[in-house]
Amino acid sequence: MKDIYDVVIVGAGPAGSAAAHYLSLRGLNVLLLDKFTFPRDKTCGDALTPRALRVLDEMGMLEDLLKVGHSLNDVAFFSPKGYSVVAPVPKKESRSSHLLFTPRLILDNIILERALVSGAQFQSPVRVTDIVQDEDCAIIRGEHQNRAVEYKARMVIVPEPGS
Numbered sequence: 001m002k003d004i005y006d007v008v009i010v011g012a013g014p015a016g017s018a019a020a021h022y023l024s025l026r027g028l029n030v031l032l033l034d035k036f037t038f039p040r041d042k043t044c045g046d047a048l049t050p051r052a053l054r055v056l057d058e059m060g061m062l063e064d065l066l067k068v069g070h071s072l073n074d075v076a077f078f079s080p081k082g083y084s085v086v087a088p089v090p091k092k093e094s095r096s097s098h099l100l101f102t103p104r105l106i107l108d109n110i111i112l113e114r115a116l117v118s119g120a121q122f123q124s125p126v127r128v129t130d131i132v133q134d135e136d137c138a139i140i141r142g143e144h145q146n147r148a149v150e151y152k153a154r155m156v157i158v159p160e161p162g163s
Helices: 016-027 050-058 060-067 104-117
Strands: 004-010 030-033 071-072 074-078 084-088 098-100 121-123 126-133 138-144 147-157
Touching: 004 016, 004 050, 004 084, 004 138, 030 074, 030 104, 030 126, 030 147, 060 084
Parallel strands: 004 030, 004 147, 030 121
Antiparallel strands: 071 098, 074 084, 126 138, 138 147
């Protein structure tokens, strides 16, 4: 019988990798799967809010991100009729009260690396084709390098892209 993971996470974007980091720190046996090989780029606005930066700071990654990102303290809004307004990024009680633009190619890889250092395992590219509930676990089926693969887990997390 194959190993049963405590948690399998399908998707190694920021949410999936952060979940893998926190669960691994708590001693759980975590496997992170993604359909892409990392590092990989993803179309995105690349902006991290002060709230997101606070979480990344708690994870110990803020300093690394500040070295590669571009800070923005104000935002400008333009209407189709030519009106505009400039507003500061709302200040919160945290080390970061600005927006930070960091390419997903860099951001996702930094968070994934943190999850691996915390003890998570990672496999890619894996295209998940099915998740079914068995008597005592979930079975995650997929394809890895043109071969059928199967993983078992007590819990499965599927972060929703873009949420």
